[in-house]
Amino acid sequence: MWRKDSGSHTELRKIAFTPAGLVVPSRDWLIGRADDRVARSTAPPAGAAPGTATGEGGPRPPDRPRPAVPRQRAERAPGGRVSMGDIAALRSVGELFRTLDHAYGGGHARQALVRYLEHEAEPMLRGTYGEATGRRLFGAAADLTRLAGWTSYDIAAHGLAQRYYVQALRLAQAAGDRAYGSYVLVTMSRQAVYLGHGREAVQLARVAQQGVGSGAPPVVQALLHAIEARGHGVLGEVRACSASLARAERALETARPTDDVPYWIRFFDEAELADEFAHCHRDLQQWRAAAQHAERSLQLRPAGYARSRLFCRVVLACARLGLGELEQACQLGAEAAQAAGEMRSVRAVEYVREFERRLEPYRDAAAVRAYREKVAAL
Numbered sequence: 001m002w003r004k005d006s007g008s009h010t011e012l013r014k015i016a017f018t019p020a021g022l023v024v025p026s027r028d029w030l031i032g033r034a035d036d037r038v039a040r041s042t043a044p045p046a047g048a049a050p051g052t053a054t055g056e057g058g059p060r061p062p063d064r065p066r067p068a069v070p071r072q073r074a075e076r077a078p079g080g081r082v083s084m085g086d087i088a089a090l091r092s093v094g095e096l097f098r099t100l101d102h103a104y105g106g107g108h109a110r111q112a113l114v115r116y117l118e119h120e121a122e123p124m125l126r127g128t129y130g131e132a133t134g135r136r137l138f139g140a141a142a143d144l145t146r147l148a149g150w151t152s153y154d155i156a157a158h159g160l161a162q163r164y165y166v167q168a169l170r171l172a173q174a175a176g177d178r179a180y181g182s183y184v185l186v187t188m189s190r191q192a193v194y195l196g197h198g199r200e201a202v203q204l205a206r207v208a209q210q211g212v213g214s215g216a217p218p219v220v221q222a223l224l225h226a227i228e229a230r231g232h233g234v235l236g237e238v239r240a241c242s243a244s245l246a247r248a249e250r251a252l253e254t255a256r257p258t259d260d261v262p263y264w265i266r267f268f269d270e271a272e273l274a275d276e277f278a279h280c281h282r283d284l285q286q287w288r289a290a291a292q293h294a295e296r297s298l299q300l301r302p303a304g305y306a307r308s309r310l311f312c313r314v315v316l317a318c319a320r321l322g323l324g325e326l327e328q329a330c331q332l333g334a335e336a337a338q339a340a341g342e343m344r345s346v347r348a349v350e351y352v353r354e355f356e357r358r359l360e361p362y363r364d365a366a367a368v369r370a371y372r373e374k375v376a377a378l
Helices: 084-104 110-125 131-154 158-175 178-194 198-215 218-235 238-254 270-283 287-300 306-322 326-340 346-362 366-377
Strands: none
Touching: 084 110, 084 131, 084 306, 110 131, 131 158, 131 178, 131 346, 158 178, 178 198, 178 218, 198 218, 218 238, 218 270, 238 270, 270 287, 270 306, 287 306, 306 326, 306 346, 326 346, 326 366, 346 366
């Protein structure tokens, strides 16, 4: 499943895509049962087919996903016993890269993440482990692989990102973690929204909802409905968008601090929901509502989420522009442009460029000329 791309790191081999260019997995990815066994007790014997093993787990499926290739370059020897400490290390590294991504953009440490997948995570998957440890190992590998896709998406390597996401889905299936599979689909839906594929975004969000069912924690339900709303917003479907936003709001209102929630959903709070509302209202050209929700999100969002704050600031700038408040819009846009120059994120740059395209009808105004001079100096 792998090939060597140009550059210094290994990337995923191309797989089949839909005509629209986006992968929309079947419901089997989440609703189908997890792998029967994942335990792996011995390394493959000499001459065995790739991806096979013997021992307590039986034959290892030949299509078992692996996040990287080059064995001769691996810093961790394959075949060794995997411990819970190893898995805790994978989780900690994931949190580190996630923090860097939020603050500095996906391009800042993406290659380091890919190398970590190659030299640490992949040899662990070829190690030995029991059933419970194996499930946790595949779950941690799924998280790192999804993050590799997310950072690829942030630098506009869209096809590569989609292939990482499909690989993360396969790893989540091996882990038996349907909830995390839904999160991967949410990530794919976000990318579809960004690329303007609203129908695919809605489909992906709905598959994620069906995958976890009604028993998911309220905060998870809130995220899934909010992401569906984004797809409806891109399509200009006002009623469907409003209904999804209302479901998301009701779900988050029922969430409690004592709820047992997955680690990956802890980012979704009132600030994040307000941001989703703001984006939806912007897409529907409901400027006043977009401005209100964007301002609320910026008030609540911690500084560490620098890229998200940049996106929200641009949404607010667009809303101010839609309301005829040109000077405020330009000031907000200039702040966003300065922030974009401090991170490695193609999405951040494209948000600013989209705002500048909206400024074109006002290009002769003094506020716009001042904006362009300020941005040029950056």
